[in-house]
Amino acid sequence: MKKMVRCFFTGVILGVVLWGGQSLSARAASNAVDVTVVVTDFEYAPLDIEIDQGDTVRWENQNGTHNVSSTIGPESFRNGDPAAGSWSFEFTFNTPGLYSYVCETPGHIALGMEGQITVNPRFFNFLPSIIK
Numbered sequence: 001m002k003k004m005v006r007c008f009f010t011g012v013i014l015g016v017v018l019w020g021g022q023s024l025s026a027r028a029a030s031n032a033v034d035v036t037v038v039v040t041d042f043e044y045a046p047l048d049i050e051i052d053q054g055d056t057v058r059w060e061n062q063n064g065t066h067n068v069s070s071t072i073g074p075e076s077f078r079n080g081d082p083a084a085g086s087w088s089f090e091f092t093f094n095t096p097g098l099y100s101y102v103c104e105t106p107g108h109i110a111l112g113m114e115g116q117i118t119v120n121p122r123f124f125n126f127l128p129s130i131i132k
Contacts, residue, residue, distance in 0.1 A: 033058040033090060037115065039066050042108055044101075044115040053122040056092040061085070066103045066113070073099030073117075096121040 034055035038045045040063040049057065059068045065084040070076045074097040079089035082105040093099070096119045103113040 036060060038062055039068070039103075040064065042103075042111040042113050044103075044113065047114075048116045048118075050118045050120065051093060052120050053096050054092065054094060055119070056090055057117065058088055058090045060088045065105050066108070067105070068101055069104050071100045071102055073097055075099075077101070093117065093119045095119065 035046075035049050035051055035057045037049070037057060037059045039059050039061040042064070044059070051057065059079070061083070065082045067079055067082040068089055069078040074095040075093065077091040079087070082103065099117040099119065101115050101117070102109050105113075
């Protein structure tokens with residue numbers, strides 16, 4: 001039994017070393033969008049997102065005058081003043097934590113135009129597959 005436990009933990013440590021060695025900057029350099037948020041009328045869809053450290057979120061405005069501006073989080077992001085027409089904005093989340101963002105067009109926050117992103121540390125991404 002001890003040998004089996006020791007082998008398991010050796011495998012976990014080896015997996016972390018090999019898998020965790022992937023640099024976040026190399027992943028970010030690929031410019032892969034991991035989640036797309038549609039901005040339309042008075043909402044962000046999806047409203048709440050859970051992603052992994054190093055993932056990129058892309059917001060795409062389809063209707064109305066909006067923007068994306070962080071209010072809480074370890075990193076800040078903002079795509080500029082509210083704008084009409086078709087626009088997109090991407091942000092890569094390199095720091096784990098909880099982020100909140102809003103549309104700064106007057107009255108839109110009161111209408112529920114707020115979103116939340118949970119960024120999980122990359123180290124923990126493999127744990128659910130080991131536990132299952």
